Amino acid sequence: MPVISFNSKDFCKLVGKNYSKDKLEELMPMIGMEWEGSEGDEISVEVFPNRPDLLSVEGLARAFRSFTGLKKGLINYKVRESNYELIIDKSVKTVRPIVAAAVVKGIKLTNDSVKSLMQLQEKLHLTHARNRAKAAIGVHDLRAVKFPVTYAAVDPKSVRFIPLDGSKMMTPEQILAEHPKGIKYAGLVNKFTAYPMILGADDEVLSFPPVINSELTKIRPKTKDLFIDVTGTDEFTVNKALNILTTSLIERGSKVHSVTIHDGLSKKKLPNFNVELMNLNSDYCNSLLGTNFSVKRVAGLISMMGFGYKIKENLLSISIPCYRTDILHPIDLVEDVAIAYGYMNFKAELPSVSTIGSELxxxxxxxxxxxxxxxxxxxxxxxxxxxxxxxxxxxxxxxxxxxxxxxxxxxxxxxxxxxxxxxxxxxxxxxxxxxxxxxxxxxxxxxxxxxxxxxxxxxxxxxxxxxxxxxxxxxxxxxxxxxxxxxxxxxxxxxxxxxxxxxxxxxxxxxxxxxxxxxxxxxxxxxxxxxxxxxxxxxxxxxxxxxx
Amino acid sequence: MKPEGIAERLHELERKVLLALKKKDKQLSTELEESTGLGEASINRALLWLSSKKLIKLKEEVKEVVILDKNGEEYAEKGFPEKRFLKIALKNDSIQGIKAELSKDEFNVSIGLLKSNGLVKLKEGRIIVTKKGLAYLKTGTLYEKILKKLLKEPLGLSKLSNELREAVNELSKRKDIIKIEVKTCRQAGLAKLGLSVLPYVKLEKLIGQLTPQLLGTGAYKTAEFRKYDLGAPTPRIFYGKKHIVTIIRDRIRKIFLDMGFKQVQGPLLESSFWNFDSLFQPQDHPARDMHDTFFIKEPMRGLLPNKKLVQRVKLVHESGWTTGSKGWGYDWKESVASTNILRTHTTAVSARTLAQCKPKDLPVKVFSLGHVFRNETLDYKHLFEFIQVEGIVAAPGVNFRNLLGILKNFFNKLGFDEVRFRPGYFPYTEMSVEPEVLHPVKNEWMELGGAGILRPEVVKPLLGIDVPVLAWGLGLERSIMDVFNIKDIRAVYSDDINFLREKSSYTKRF
Structure with missing residues (x-):
């Protein structure tokens, strides 16, 4: 299971309230964040693999703030309309067909925020994105990006660029053969004759997903605005990765601007922060938990987990936050209700099922x-x-x-x-x-x-x-x-x-x-x-x- | 113990040796053999016992001794071959005749020796014994004298007369007649404690081992029993016993049986279908990776179960089927599900069991226990084979509180009075629980096993209806390590026979 480390002061600032380390150690496991240990202000927690939204200190703080009741319920994240465009060339359809993108403005680069962004990107790649197979994230300095950006598959020998932190121009083919990142991720692209590439309007390479970015758009201490691309093979995984990353940045006070994605046939604006709706019957919840909660009580509990709700008799219409990936079935909501109530508050009781034991x-x-x-x-x-x-x-x-x-x-x-x-x-x-x-x-x-x-x-x-x-x-x-x-x-x-x-x-x-x-x-x-x-x-x- | 008490507990051999030392202090073990009439082994035993009781002081001396070798033993009994040669030659002087009665080696050695010493002559293929030869046949040789002596006891090389030593030298040149060995000789002298014990040592016959004869003749009535040194070490006895894993396995099985569970089983080599797909683990799930799971090269694939079940599982992965789930939204492949693996958890058995149940069979409470496999490198924390136990309760109306209730009772029976629960994560359960128990000795909370309610996406395809199924399991090895205070997990399956023999395998914990 992935382990996330962060600074406790930074965490408390993001939550909006100061907690002692002991209090954090007591509370965090109740939400399903396993305490790994701490050294000075540095804290490490283990996060369950079905919760990629908790792979950053911002995501952890968001869940914690809601759970402790400081700010319950759904957060209404906003996307600002803008004219940034990304064009999908049909050449990439058979190679790595999915792309999502966003522009994030007004970021404040501090030690904590840079560390968290890098950690989140790395852990998302490893777990949610199945080691970059299903999705890969590229983060660029917006100033170096010329719009409209194109996502295309190109001949591996036809372009040259300086890979991130490199010093010489290389073709994608050379990168796969020589560069450590290229060698590591070669298996994801080398079966194709053309490799996916994100290109600026001037045809400069911005990144060679899912392998490496170009030195051209490197983040520097003075960087204020970001262009983020996520490419991949699975639309759900790609969009959720973008949502998790961008909402984390909003948590630090940045603004997210839309990017219009064209594929020749249709247009869509991303990121998409729309909530998904799912019904939860409070009777179903009570019968599974062995409880007698009123529908209002269930609503109160689920809102502690960051969900929104509307009540219709004993039915709840739940709004699922755009960064959650793990809600497949109403039973997943029931678990969040149980976590909000607190596992230690349930009265354990043997079932009244009578059976006779027998051995083989x-x-x-x-x-x-x-x-x-x-x-x-x-x-x-x-x-x-x-x-x-x-x-x-x-x-x-x-x-x-x-x-x-x-x-x-x-x-x-x-x-x-x-x-x-x-x-x-x-x-x-x-x-x-x-x-x-x-x-x-x-x-x-x-x-x-x-x-x-x-x-x-x-x-x-x-x-x-x-x-x-x-x-x-x-x-x-x-x-x-x-x-x-x-x-x-x-x-x-x-x-x-x-x-x-x-x-x-x-x-x-x-x-x-x-x-x-x-x-x-x-x-x-x-x-x-x-x-x-x-x-x-x-x-x-x-x-x-x-x-x- | 007082000198008198010590004396009463002395073995007959010890008493004989002590009394011999009373007559003459500081004797070699060979001297003691003569003075007591006991054999070498008996003397040595007595000396070691007495020395360990600090009654005597032992000095050890190394010396060279002459002993009989293979041929020597034979010649001592049958006579030297050259003598036998002469005897035969007197009766039958044909070379062929003599050859027939001696071995080839014996013949060759003898004829060379006899000819060079002028004891026989060769004439027209016949052997003629000379006068000198006849005389030789009648006299005993030095060699024969040596063999005779050696037959009784080894001879110390340093004590031999010059004449004898020369003869020994000559003999040692012939094949396998004598050997010269380096031997340790012990010299015993009375210690202070021995002197104080001596006045109480009596030689009269005490009964050592009670025998059928003593009982039959009634001789025990008039004799006295020697007292034993009751704390003396005894010879090691190798005994048979159960492996610690079997012991804990049986104890845990008993807990489940006590709680009314029925034992079920499944194969160790399993198809991915039962180990993963039926448990709603998507086909690209990291747990299905080559790094974690042993895949089988031969036979690479197995047969999938009936089409209806396969179709349900396919649909539940792709779109949730009729469970109300969204599913994983990918193209589920039979070719991935049919790959053979070594099962990674006993949940595969639970899945098979649910598939065999019909709704009318409910409520069902079953457990399974057996080996599971993970593609790990063996180290102090990891095994690639270990034992898991898992229980499930499938019954309409059971709930999360019931799961906690069962867990609490189960862990109580395992010897943990305090149990608490934290959220956990397993791909096939929702609510997922990580139980923690308060260690009765260390007074620390420790994680033990995992639990949850099986997801509808798991239960409904297998059983046909959505019923709450409470499930929990744990690895046995951590309990075994805890109960028997083992630090390195590899020691649970130690292949060191000393560990298996000496390790205490009893626990009062549960």
Whole structure:
């Protein structure tokens, strides 16, 4: 989850009231901002990923001001009409079709405001915009922008500009190959033959979204007015990013001016701060929360979360602020009502639902097997389900067979899923080769095998592996345990000698129940022991408990 | 303990050695063997015990000793091969005949030795024993004398006569007859405490181990029992026991069973459909990223469930279906939903369970417990496999206060008296809750698990109707670490057998 850091004095100034740090630490978690820590005046909070509007100190202050009742209800953000224009060229339709823009005037660049703007842009890119895939924001000094601005896709070799904080002219193609930002975001554009570009009226490059801006429009200490572009693949994401960014700037006293977007067919003015309406029935709210709130009470609570409302009988028509992205269903409003009421104020009460508990039948069976083995002196161990081919095949002196493989393993040690337990148990023995013997151990766990009759293509069985390791351990010792286990379970079995290259010839057998093999028992071959750096004879028995 | 008490608890071996030392202080262990008639192992045991009780002082001395090797043992029993050669040659003088009765090595060694010493002669393929040879056969050699001695006990090299030492030298040149080893010799002397204990040491036969014979013959009636040193360390016994994870697993299962929940299960290898799509997680959600989730290369895809359910899930993602939701507004793809993964949470099992329920089955209270997987690098805070437990209550009319009520009771049963709740966020619940419990020992609030009411976009496609479904879950490992005071999460799945053997696995906490 994203972490936002800010200065507590700046925060209080934005809220409009002074709070001690202790008070903030107490109140913020109640709105769903998790306190991460503080150092001096610097505070860090964790924000839930469904609330990108809280990714700035301005957004946090706005929510806090409303929640604490200083200024409840919907904020009516205004867009000033103006003649700035942005033209969408049809070349960009198949590349990165969506664009939104705004002009913001009268910004005051202080340490806090610059830091917050950069932080908001970065965190929006990372979370809301899915690492710039769905939306990317460019912020420019308005003075360097010549209108009308054009959004077009151009040949990567045809234009040149100095990338932000750079010193030499580069083509977009060179940027993707050489510039650190270009290398990082190349994957978002390099599949196209033409790259998206925001160009001034004089055809100068303002930015190369979603990669980098031009040095031309860089923000400088004297910058007063901004031109902001947001480009992307998803209109909702793009427009919300612009709304979140521009309303944050309004919170600091700036004015937002419209930009008219032309695409040859239609025109629209952005940003669009219009509220969206959603109905909330107070009965629905009460039945979900287990409360008895009047419709007015619900209205009062929802307005603490920055919403507007109109009451019609027990129905509320809720105005959703233009910066909220997370209201999909009335239940999302109910949650905000609950948060406003305070989770600690709800009286916890058990439901009057009467049911009978029951465990899976297999649990009792497994515990009986466990108890038997523990009674026989075996220690329970738990190994990883993930292992590697080396362990399953080479180290077992076994031929390769089809197994379940991981597509994106993080390390070479864990690349496949075990299809039986013995190899991972030998891994365990290998780790403990310098510890005291006897080492008599067992594991009960899932194993996975390819099986096209299963809906996932994989059958999961529960296997048991028990094994003895000491200087005189042998087949007959383990078979004695197997005999008794089968007696306890009431299962008749027989032994069928087999060939298995992991074991000593003539000392390995399959365990047969009703003419079907349910496992094996055998003395591991010296080659297998030595490949695990073991100098102790080991005999194992492995059974598929799902078949018993 | 008083000297008398110490004396009463001495083992028979200890008493014998102490009394031997009374006769002559400062003896080598070999001398003690002679004076007590006890074997080497018994003497050594007695010396170590007495020394650990500070009754004697032990001095250790290193010396070279001669012992029998493989061939030496055989020759000591059957005689040297050259002698056997002579005996055979007297009966059957053909080379072939002799070869038949000796090993190739023995034959070769013997014939060389016998010829060079003039004990046999070779004539037309026959062996003739000389007069010297006959005499040699009748006399015992120095070599035989040495083997005989060695058969009884090792010989200290420094104590041998010059003659014997030369013979040992010669023998050591022949293959595998004798070995010279460096051995530690102990010299024992009485310590102050030993001297004070000695007057109370009696040699009379005390009963050590009570035996069937003693009971049968009634001999125990007239004998005295030796008192034990009751606190003495005992040999290590390796025992079997349950893994700490199994213990906590069972305890948590019991809590759910006590609360009237039915256990259900699902596969570890799951399709994305059940793990994500059925839980209304959009197909571009970061949790579905390669960085967080293990995807399966083989078999890459699974089958989707019935068409009706797939269609509902598709519509709910795209436009909210009939749930009253706006949906996510994107083009939902079956090809993404059918990819196989290792399940990242047990909520996948809850989704499968709801899909199997019909409205008439309500109310339903179920829980599941099992392994889940995250594509993490193993470190002190992260595991790539761990165990989650999750419960759901699906019943018309249940509400948020009921969720808090269940959580409170659940955490009470887990040993936490104080529980409080904070807003949380999970993609598939709304209200989402982060429960916090007051740690009974540390007296600090700690987050434990997550909870919420499943979104209508999750419930309605699965169940067919929109019913409140209360859900909560937690990872087991944090509880295990807390209960057993484990600092590094990897230790929960330690592959160190000493840890598994020694770690206490009992808790009174819940």
């Amino acid at each position: 039948l297999i649990e009792g069976f497994l515990n009986q097997v466990r108890d038997f083995l523990i009674g026989n002196g075996f220690l329970e161990v738990i190994n990883w389900h993930l292992t590697n081919e080396e362990a399953l095949f080479n180290k077992m002196n076994a031929k390769e067979r089809a197994i379940v493989k991981i597509l994106n393993p993080k390390t070479t040690d864990f690349t496949v899923l075990r299809d039986y337990l013995t190899p991972v148990m030998l891994g365990f023995y290998s780790q403990n080769r310098h510890n005291d013997y006897p080492q008599n151990v067992f594991e009960i766990g899932e194993v996975m095998k390819l099986d096209s009759t299963e809906s996932t293509g994989v059958r999961e069985d529960i296997n048991l592996c028990f094994s003895v390791a000491h200087s005189s351990s042998n087949y007959s010792e383990v078979k004695g345990v197997l005999d008794n286990l089968m007696k306890v379970l009431g299962v008749a079995y027989s032994i069928k000698e087999v060939d298995n290259s992991s074991f000593i010839n003539g000392r390995v057998a399959e365990v047969m129940v009703n003419k079907e093999s349910v496992g094996f028992i055998g003395e591991l071959s010296p080659e297998v022991l030595i490949s695990h750096e073991l100098k102790m004879p080991i005999t194992v028995c492995e059974l598929n408990l799902s078949k018993l």
